[in-house]
Amino acid sequence: xKLPIRILLTAAVASATLVACSSNKPKPQTQSSTDQTxxxxxxxxxxxxxxxxxxxxxxxxxxxxxxxxxxxxxxxxQAQIACHAAYLRQFPGAxxxxxxxxxxxxxxxxxxxxxxxxxxxVSSAVGAAGASSSxxxxxxxxxxxxxxxxxGEPCWxxxxxxxxxxxxxx
Amino acid sequence: xxxxxxxxxxxxxxxxxxxxxxxxxSDVPTIDIxxxxxxxxxxxxxPFGFEGATLPPDTDVAGVVSGDLNRCGQFKALDRKDIxxxxxxxxxxxxxxxxxxxxxxxxxxxxxxxxxxxxRVEFELFDVAKQQQMxxxxxxxxxxxxxxxxxxxxxxxxxxxxxVRGALWTRxxxxxxxxxxxxxxxxxxxxxSDGVNPQTVVRSREPLLSxxxxxxxxxxxxxxxxxxxxxxxxxxxxxxxxxxxxxAKGINGAPAFSPDGSKLALxxxxxxxxxxxxxxxAARDQKVQLTKHFAIDTEPTWMPDGQSIVFTxxxxxxxxxxxxxxGGGDATRVTFSGEYxxxxxxxxxxxxxxxxQGAGNVYRIAVLxxxxxxxxxxxxxxxxxxxxxxxxxxxxxxxATEGSRGVLYxxxxxxxxxxxxxxxxxxxxxxxxxxxxxxxx
Numbered sequence: 001x002k003l004p005i006r007i008l009l010t011a012a013v014a015s016a017t018l019v020a021c022s023s024n025k026p027k028p029q030t031q032s033s034t035d036q037t038x039x040x041x042x043x044x045x046x047x048x049x050x051x052x053x054x055x056x057x058x059x060x061x062x063x064x065x066x067x068x069x070x071x072x073x074x075x076x077x078q079a080q081i082a083c084h085a086a087y088l089r090q091f092p093g094a095x096x097x098x099x100x101x102x103x104x105x106x107x108x109x110x111x112x113x114x115x116x117x118x119x120x121x122v123s124s125a126v127g128a129a130g131a132s133s134s135x136x137x138x139x140x141x142x143x144x145x146x147x148x149x150x151x152g153e154p155c156w157x158x159x160x161x162x163x164x165x166x167x168x169x170x
Numbered sequence: 171x172x173x174x175x176x177x178x179x180x181x182x183x184x185x186x187x188x189x190x191x192x193x194x195x196s197d198v199p200t201i202d203i204x205x206x207x208x209x210x211x212x213x214x215x216x217p218f219g220f221e222g223a224t225l226p227p228d229t230d231v232a233g234v235v236s237g238d239l240n241r242c243g244q245f246k247a248l249d250r251k252d253i254x255x256x257x258x259x260x261x262x263x264x265x266x267x268x269x270x271x272x273x274x275x276x277x278x279x280x281x282x283x284x285x286x287x288x289x290r291v292e293f294e295l296f297d298v299a300k301q302q303q304m305x306x307x308x309x310x311x312x313x314x315x316x317x318x319x320x321x322x323x324x325x326x327x328x329x330x331x332x333x334v335r336g337a338l339w340t341r342x343x344x345x346x347x348x349x350x351x352x353x354x355x356x357x358x359x360x361x362x363s364d365g366v367n368p369q370t371v372v373r374s375r376e377p378l379l380s381x382x383x384x385x386x387x388x389x390x391x392x393x394x395x396x397x398x399x400x401x402x403x404x405x406x407x408x409x410x411x412x413x414x415x416x417x418a419k420g421i422n423g424a425p426a427f428s429p430d431g432s433k434l435a436l437x438x439x440x441x442x443x444x445x446x447x448x449x450x451x452a453a454r455d456q457k458v459q460l461t462k463h464f465a466i467d468t469e470p471t472w473m474p475d476g477q478s479i480v481f482t483x484x485x486x487x488x489x490x491x492x493x494x495x496x497g498g499g500d501a502t503r504v505t506f507s508g509e510y511x512x513x514x515x516x517x518x519x520x521x522x523x524x525x526x527q528g529a530g531n532v533y534r535i536a537v538l539x540x541x542x543x544x545x546x547x548x549x550x551x552x553x554x555x556x557x558x559x560x561x562x563x564x565x566x567x568x569x570a571t572e573g574s575r576g577v578l579y580x581x582x583x584x585x586x587x588x589x590x591x592x593x594x595x596x597x598x599x600x601x602x603x604x605x606x607x608x609x610x611x
């Protein structure tokens with residue numbers, strides 16, 4: 001199970017890097033030269049700035065959706081995971097909390113477990129793509145924080161998610 | 171704020187001062203009896219008399235007793251409008267009248283105000299056909315606590331006729347959520363078992379879930395997200411004092427007191443995935459890990475003898491119930507029919523387990539008879555969950571969803587009689603039925 005995911009991720013990271021390179025303008029050099037850490041991270045060939053979190057179309061994607069009672073990351077979210085991993089690698093001071101959620105079906109405590117399993121899946125994927133585990137924190141809210149409350153798949157699908165929340169940007 | 175007012179909530183809880191609390195309509199639950207049963211025993215509860223120097227109490231004791239008996243499903247209390255005579259003592263009962271009204275039993279009584287201000291409620295239960303007294307008892311209580319007295323009268327009548335201890339003088343805990351978006355407020359509530367007299371135990375802007383009673387009914391354990399991550403608190407209901415008993419990394423969930431109150435079973439995931447642990451409440455760093463499996467293991471509930479624990483696990487692919495010794499060891503699977511079985515609640519004799527059973531998109535409460543191994547659905551909703559047995563096993567409380575709101579239902583253990591308790595505006599969920607109460611609580 002683990003091997004195919006890693007292979008996919010590697011491919012996704014590579015493609016995301018290419019996409020990121022071609023779609024991002026050179027970052028403006030506004031940071032103070034005395035900012036050692038910042039300079040170093042930039043020297044490592046990073047293509048993002050802190051502003052990229054608000055401007056980059058990939059980094060602005062912060063939600064990973066799941067199938068019912070599943071925690072496997074679907075292929076369409078690999079690019080999103082790869083660009084967040086690349087950002088976290090570039091800014092070692094950045095921190096994210098991965099908030100796992102479930103839809104309303106099933107019991108609340110089981111769903112707490114399911115939300116955590118999804119959060120862990122995203123955490124492992126982002127970690128495998130290069131982020132440090134110290135940058136990643138997982139919290140499960142189970143079915144307690146729905147984004148909608150209708151009873152049906154259109155709403156349930158929106159609630160089965162992991163939200164990538166930056167608690168520190170650099 | 172006066173001292174009297176500061177202490178008011180505590181007095182309300184300990185004396186259970188009833189809906190006399192100004193008679194707010196929002197405090198009065200709606201109880202819809204969903205379907206009657208032909209075998210329900212007809213009982214007339216005649217309005218009680220009052221003997222005293224001051225005004226009669228606000229509480230209609232006979233009305234509360236009638237409502238209680240109707241709720242359990244085994245009884246049909248005579249409508250007030252059909253009560254044509256009002257005896258308050260056994261010697262005044264004209265049995266032919268009640269025979270004609272096809273009543274099997276009649277309850278009469280009177281409230282006698284003592285000089286000190288408390289009220290002595292005397293009541294008598296008669297078998298109408300035999301014209302024989304079955305009970306003649308008195309319970310004394312505060313004038314403001316007559317609802318509690320009425321529930322105790324109902325329990326004694328229930329026990330005398332059915333042979334089973336009544337569970338009407340009990341309480342329920344549940345979670346409400348009101349408001350939307352950034353203004354959601356969660357509350358842990360406690361009310362009488364008929365939904366009257368709701369009291370807020372704790373409020374939070376972050377989710378609250380999984381309330382669990384201590385065996386002495388004085389404390390509640392629950393999960394709160396107010397620290398950002400899930401944490402388990404234990405709170406004394408009367409004083410409001412509380413403490414965090416678990417806030418490890420990851421999930422801290424599903425607390426359940428052992429039957430002797432000395433331990434707490436809980437779900438922790440700091441080991442990498444949710445497993446069941448048992449915490450010694452006197453020495454909390456002493457935790458025994460009961461399950462070690464990469465699956466989700468959660469929702470522990472104690473067998474009544476305290477020797478083993480039933481829990482939910484998806485180790486077979488989908489959630490099912492398993493049982494493990496309270497000392498640890500291998501778990502054995504308990505449920506085999508139904509694709510999704512979770513959150514078990516066990517009857518006092520250990521013979522039945524009620525659970526949330528899912529099939530496709532439909533989740534209902536099912537009761538497993540452990541003697542026969544057969545299970546049957548006792549609810550009819552689409553998203554029913556969180557079953558909780560009454561301490562005498564006669565009824566199961568559970569949460570259902572109607573439209574966009576959560577409501578509570580109580581269903582007789584055989585599934586024949588179902589009532590809805592509308593307790594508050596907004597969402598109501600996660601009910602937990604208290605243990606039996608002791609006098610003085």
